[in-house]
Amino acid sequence: MKRAVAVEAPAKVNLVLRVGARRADGYHNVDTLFAAVGLCDRLRVERVAAGITVEVAGADLGDPRDNLVYRAARAYLDACGERGGVAIRLEKRIPVGGGLGGGSSDAAATLRCLVELFEPRADVTALTGMARGLGADVPFFLSASPLALGGGRGDQLTPLPPLPPRPVLLVGSAEGVGTAWAYNLLARGRGGGMEESSAGQPVPLIPAGCRDWATVAGLARNDFEAPIFAVRPDLRETLLSLRDTSPLLALMSGSGSTIFAVYRDEQSAVRAHRRIQPLHADGHVHLTTTLSRFPALRPV
Numbered sequence: 001m002k003r004a005v006a007v008e009a010p011a012k013v014n015l016v017l018r019v020g021a022r023r024a025d026g027y028h029n030v031d032t033l034f035a036a037v038g039l040c041d042r043l044r045v046e047r048v049a050a051g052i053t054v055e056v057a058g059a060d061l062g063d064p065r066d067n068l069v070y071r072a073a074r075a076y077l078d079a080c081g082e083r084g085g086v087a088i089r090l091e092k093r094i095p096v097g098g099g100l101g102g103g104s105s106d107a108a109a110t111l112r113c114l115v116e117l118f119e120p121r122a123d124v125t126a127l128t129g130m131a132r133g134l135g136a137d138v139p140f141f142l143s144a145s146p147l148a149l150g151g152g153r154g155d156q157l158t159p160l161p162p163l164p165p166r167p168v169l170l171v172g173s174a175e176g177v178g179t180a181w182a183y184n185l186l187a188r189g190r191g192g193g194m195e196e197s198s199a200g201q202p203v204p205l206i207p208a209g210c211r212d213w214a215t216v217a218g219l220a221r222n223d224f225e226a227p228i229f230a231v232r233p234d235l236r237e238t239l240l241s242l243r244d245t246s247p248l249l250a251l252m253s254g255s256g257s258t259i260f261a262v263y264r265d266e267q268s269a270v271r272a273h274r275r276i277q278p279l280h281a282d283g284h285v286h287l288t289t290t291l292s293r294f295p296a297l298r299p300v
Helices: 068-080 102-117 124-134 138-142 179-189 213-219 225-231 233-243 266-280
Strands: 004-022 028-048 052-057 085-091 147-151 156-159 167-172 249-252 259-262 284-289
Touching: 004 102, 004 138, 004 167, 004 213, 004 249, 028 102, 028 138, 028 167, 052 068, 068 085, 068 102, 068 124, 085 102, 102 124, 102 138, 124 138, 167 233, 167 266, 179 225, 225 233, 225 249, 233 249, 233 259, 233 266, 266 284
Parallel strands: 052 085
Antiparallel strands: 004 028, 028 085, 028 147, 028 284, 147 156, 167 259, 167 284, 249 259
16 A cells, blocks of 8 residues: 655646526636646645644645645545545646646546555445546546546536646736636626527537537537626736737637637747747746646655
8 A cells, every 4th residue: 555645736727617597506608618727736645644734835825724735635534434634735736726637637636546455445436436526627537538538516517538638828817817707707697697609509518519619619618708807907808918829729728817728839839938938927827738647646
């Protein structure tokens, strides 16, 4: 049995994000296309005699017991009846409040590590249940592919064959966007009902429509953009500046505040990075790539 394992926890972008009606459970139905990218947090998880400790470097996330990493560890150990404990070190590199799913990815990575450290291992059904209990985006980071359609709350997944890797430029504001705030803005813009997406009846998201970048670029949209840009013109300006660099597509990810662009080749992405970075000294700019597989665990 391994004593300690480490793994990188990647960010995600939403290549498509459509928001539908509010559900009975308070969430909203969404149609989304998730893609994992190479900007990663780093986790190291070690078995200890008892208890759960979480050390965080790189960001102030408040009380560690409120962190999704702690909650994931607690859920796993309780579900398995495990009396042992874990010491977790989390190195944050994914910006907080940027719509990149960093907390969800960290939670999923924690579950993956614990499967390797404790016997008997939780099965896929149990892990999926834990992931859904932690957050709507967490199951994606446990899925079989770094490209997946998401329905329901976003947790009903259809893994897809990965698209060829493409460079991605992530541009984030120093001021994040709260998810609840974003949903409230969207609801007010729709008269409070949230029954329809902003463009009527869009082309359905189906696996056959996600087999190449050209088709995905034609589907790309994010229903949060219009209401958020109305009160955050800085984010709209960022999107417009990225679209001026001739990407395959440019969107806001999740409920913001990160704006991203996908490029055809490395040269185009590097030119865009050089042009955009000086304009965002108070935020963050990362040049990375879409992933063809999730990072593997490694013993330490």
